[in-house]
Amino acid sequence: MPTPAPPTQQDNKRGLFISCEGGDGCGKTTQARLLGEWLGPALHKEVLLTREPGGTPLGQQIRQLVLHGDDMGPHAEALLYAADRAHHVHSLVKPALERDTIVITDRYFDSSIAYQSGGRELTATEVRNLSMWATENLVPDLTILFDIDPKVGASRFTDAPDRLERAGADFHQRTRETYLHNAAQEPDRWIVIDGHGTIEEVAQLTQQAVRVRLQEKFAHYAHALTTNTFTTPESTV
Ligand code: TYD
Numbered sequence: 423m424p425t426p427a428p429p430t431q432q433d434n435k436r437g438l439f440i441s442c443e444g445g446d447g448c449g450k451t452t453q454a455r456l457l458g459e460w461l462g463p464a465l466h467k468e469v470l471l472t473r474e475p476g477g478t479p480l481g482q483q484i485r486q487l488v489l490h491g492d493d494m495g496p497h498a499e500a501l502l503y504a505a506d507r508a509h510h511v512h513s514l515v516k517p518a519l520e521r522d523t524i525v526i527t528d529r530y531f532d533s534s535i536a537y538q539s540g541g542r543e544l545t546a547t548e549v550r551n552l553s554m555w556a557t558e559n560l561v562p563d564l565t566i567l568f569d570i571d572p573k574v575g576a577s578r579f580t581d582a583p584d585r586l587e588r589a590g591a592d593f594h595q596r597t598r599e600t601y602l603h604n605a606a607q608e609p610d611r612w613i614v615i616d617g618h619g620t621i622e623e624v625a626q627l628t629q630q631a632v633r634v635r636l637q638e639k640f641a642h643y644a645h646a647l648t649t650n651t652f653t654t655p656e657s658t659v
Contacts, residue, residue: 437467437519438640439560440632441530444568445598446587447575448617449624453568454528456625457632461524465646470518473528475506478513489584496542500549503534508556516560531557532565532604537586540600541593564635566628567605568617572598610639 440457442450455471462469476485484506488499507530518525531553539546572594579587605612613631617624637644 436522438465438524438564438636439515439519439562440524440526441532441562441565442526442528442568443530443532443536443565443601444617445570445572445575445594445601447578448568448570449578449621450566450568450617451528452621453566453615453617453624453628454526456621457566457628458524458526460625460629461526461632465524465643468521468523470514470523470525471528472510472514472525474510474530474533475503477506477510477515477527480509481506484509489586491585493585496538496544499542500534500538500544500552503538504552504556507531507534507553511557511560527562530562530565532567532601535604536597536600541589541597546600546604562611563639564632565605565612566632567601567612567614568624569598569602569614570617574618 442454442457444450451473454473458469458471461467474481475488476482484502488494488502488506494502510527515525515527531550534549534553535546538544539549572591575594576587576591602614605614613628613635615624615627615631619627633647637647
């Protein structure tokens with residue numbers, strides 16, 4: 423009889439891991455929160471809402487460096503995002519998944535592929551391999567892309583733009599195209615949502631799409647999701 427393969431970190435994972443992605447100003451932070459407020463009660467599970475860069479105290483220091491620090495080359499930038507991700511996954515995300523929590527992260531490695539390879543000049547393969555190494559191959563169960571025209575995203579900025587937001591219109595157009603290209607390559611993992619509507623419209627589209635996808639992909643959630651109806655967001659800030 424063949425020897426069974428040794429268990430991987432992925433085999434120990436029990437919770438549900440969802441990443442929210444999109445260009446700057448696409449509304450994913452609000453939508454990630456609304457998704458958690460709906461999905462946690464619907465599946466009777468705890469929700470951990472987190473983000474990259476900066477989901478941990480060490481990550482907040484890295485966030486400060488990468489978004490507001492001195493200018494840097496593409497390799498240093500990619501390594502700082504990967505360092506934030508490695509620590510985030512090791513100290514927060516994996517332990518939560520092992521406790522059977524729903525983890526919703528506002529950005530994950532697809533941001534690095536879109537921004538550091540689509541936007542900057544690194545290759546997608548090198549950026550992806552770096553993240554796979556940093557996270558010991560932790561891939562989300564579901565990735566939601568909130569797709570918007572970068573001009574619309576920029577018009578929603580309220581604070582002074584950070585280093586990445588200042589990177590220029592062409593850069594943000596390339597990140598959008600990379601996101602859409604990658605989503606089309608892996609349709610089983612990605613859901614693409616039109617992010618141009620109101621907060622409530624986008625939340626409703628997201629709930630409908632996530633419900634269908636979880637029913638298809640994870641049969642054990644099907645009953646909980648069939649009996650639950652759309653929840654209107656109470657607070658939209
Ligand atoms: P985010 O916190 O979403 O910024 P905002 O609060 O302005 O929405 O993300 C910070 C910036 O970092 C954003 O411009 C995208 C960029 N980024 C990368 O370039 N690579 C990455 O791997 C990650 C996670 C973010």
